[in-house]
Amino acid sequence: MTESSDPYRLQELAQREARALAMGGEDKLARQRAKGRGSARERLERLLDAGSFDEQGLLATSDLPEAADKTPADGKVCGWGRIDGRGVYASADDVTVLAGAGGRVGVGKAYRGMQLAAERGLPCVVLGDAGGARVPDIMGSAGMMSMVYPIQGAPRDRRVPLVTAILGECFGGSAWTASVSDIVLQVKGTAMCVGGPSILEIATGEKASTEQLGGWELHARTTGQVDLFAQDEEECLALVRRALSYFPDHAGLPPPAAPAPEGGARRDALLDLVPEDPRQVYDMRRVLEAVCDPGSVLELKPLFDPSLITALARIGGQVVGILANNPKFTAGAMGPGACQKAVSFLCLCDSFHIPLLFLHDTPGFFVGRRAEEGGMPLRIMNWIAALQQCSVPRISLILRKSYGMAHCNMSGGNMGSDCLLAWPTADVSFMAPAVAVNVVYGRKLLEMPDPHAARSAFMDEIARANAPWDAAARGYIDRVIDPRDTRVELLRALSRVKGARSQRRLANWPRMA
Structure with a gap:
């Protein structure tokens, strides 16, 4: 067909669209499917x-003439859509186009869409499967300066939720985006790191596998950079949708409410879940399941220093952010990782008006060489600084132990909580009674005729002082509650702060400070 017989060039448009929709070709798409991965x-x-x-930029290609025919959509599939009826902007790396490596046009297209979404108040989702920047695009002074990166332009201030899913081997670009995202997810068997094994060996001579450099277990247990993990893509994409359900479309709105469930857990369930003996361990996750709306608890970074739980949940349909000590792991004693995890979570909740609930049961922070090598004093005080800047409502509940500086970090007495509750089993002091006896009375005990009886008497004296009654009498504790009334008391406290807005002072804090 000649140009004169197709004056509106509709055939040419159809041909160009078909080439773009074919992506990297059937062979590369088949290789992707053979890995159990989608396009x-x-x-x-x-x-x-x-x-x-609604795809945008379908006809984009590389601006390098020699690469134009090999780069349909320039390796980025971007556009607008809906998740559960809510508008979103979504971008997906196309690994079938030059291994998903980012070129100037495609990367620029994706980031312009994200900027427009932030201005329009729509959440952003990035599906990562990319091999870093395209080397021909960034070589030389002009090439390097021409590339668009997420670190350029306006600072990340969490105006809208940004979620990144790691669905393949992600080097460079997708890793940068994940590092400034609000929620990061990873499919097991994928990787996220600065550079892959081949680049590493060429540049430094070091040999390491992709799994060692950026596999899911590294991020789950060591770096804490990833919040949620999935067995496959289907589960990961379902988790993306679920994670977004806790956030407003943009920072000008409160978190979305859900219908309050009818009924609830057995009223005396908590008495069965939490042993009165402080030496006995239990899983705080079961307490959260009993207190929160059924099926609503979404734990973030579950394997990264699990002595502290950070979770999004709902109580009476209202979204809350939970920081809870977990005695099942290291008796609830927290290390540097727990501090990083806490700061990251405070920033997230403060940015999107999510009220915070603190559940105390901790003997304090770890001490010792390993803790100090992890920068323990700095980590503890970063947490305190974030807590002081945090302006969302805070509700604190002391179940059992709450010792030392950890009591302050968990928004304890005189730390600005909107409501501070305690169970009758609350045990609050600078240190555990057994340690305190040795520190305060150690030499005196040696001089007494019956050191064992004296030690027991001193322990009883300290235990009475640690109980919640004196603190409640002086107004430090708002209410000592029957454990069976925990959910009811939390619902009351949350109803008093419903609709409160944050000043968002943590919106531009680094994600893992």
Whole structure:
């Protein structure tokens, strides 16, 4: 067909669109499927509401003439869509186009869309599967300066939720985006790191596998950079949708409410879950399940210093952020990782008006060489600084132990909580009674005729002082409650702060300070 017989160039448009939609070709798409992975467009179809994707920049290609025919959509599939009826902006790396490596046009297209979404108040989702920046695009002074990165332009201030899913081997670009995201997810068997094994060996001579450099277990247990993990893409995309359900579309709105569930857990369930003997361990996760709305607890970074739980949940349909000590792990004693985890979570909740609930049961912070090598004093005080800047409502509940500086970090007495509650089993002091006896009365005990009886008497004296009654009498504790009334008391406290807005002073804090 000649140009004169197709004056509106509709055939040419159709041909160009078909080439773009073919992505990297059937062979590369087949290799992707053989790995059990979807294409960029298949992933977006599964993520978004059916028929809602409105692609932008379909006809983009590399601006390098020699690469234009090999770069459909320039390796980034981007556009607008809906998740559970809510508008979102979504971008997916196309690994079938030059291994997903980012070129000037494609990367610029994706970031312009994200900037527009932030201005319009729509959440952003990035599906990562990319091999870093395209080397021909960034070589030389002009090439290096021409590339668009997330670190350029306006600072990240969490105006809208940003969620990144690691669905393949992500080097460079997708790792940068994940590092400034609010929620990061990773499919097991994938990787996220600065550079891959081949680049590492060429540059430094060091040999390491992709798994060692950026596998899921590294991020789950050592770096804490990833919040949620999935067995496969289907589970990961479902988790993306679930994670977004706790956040408002933008920072000008409160978190979305859900219908309050009818009924609830057995009223005396908590008495069965939490042993009165402070030496006995239990799993705080079971307490959260009993207190929160059924099925609403979404724990973030579950394997990264699990002595502290950070979780999004709902109580009476209202979104809350929970920081809870877990005696099942290291008896609830917290290390440097717990501090990093806490600061990251405080920043997240403060940025999107999510009220905070603190559940205390901790003997304090770790002491010793390993803790000090992890910068323990700095980590503890970073947490305190974030807590002081945090302006969302805070509710604190002391179940059993709450010792030393950890009591302050968990928003304890005189730390600005909107409501401070305690169970009758609350045990609050600078240190545990057994340690305190040795520190305060150690030499005196040696001089007494019956050191064992004297020690027991001193222990009883300290235990009475640590009980919540004196603190309640002086107004440091708002109410000592029957454990069976915990959910009711939390609902009351949350109802008093419903609709409160944060001043968002933590919105531009680093993600893992």
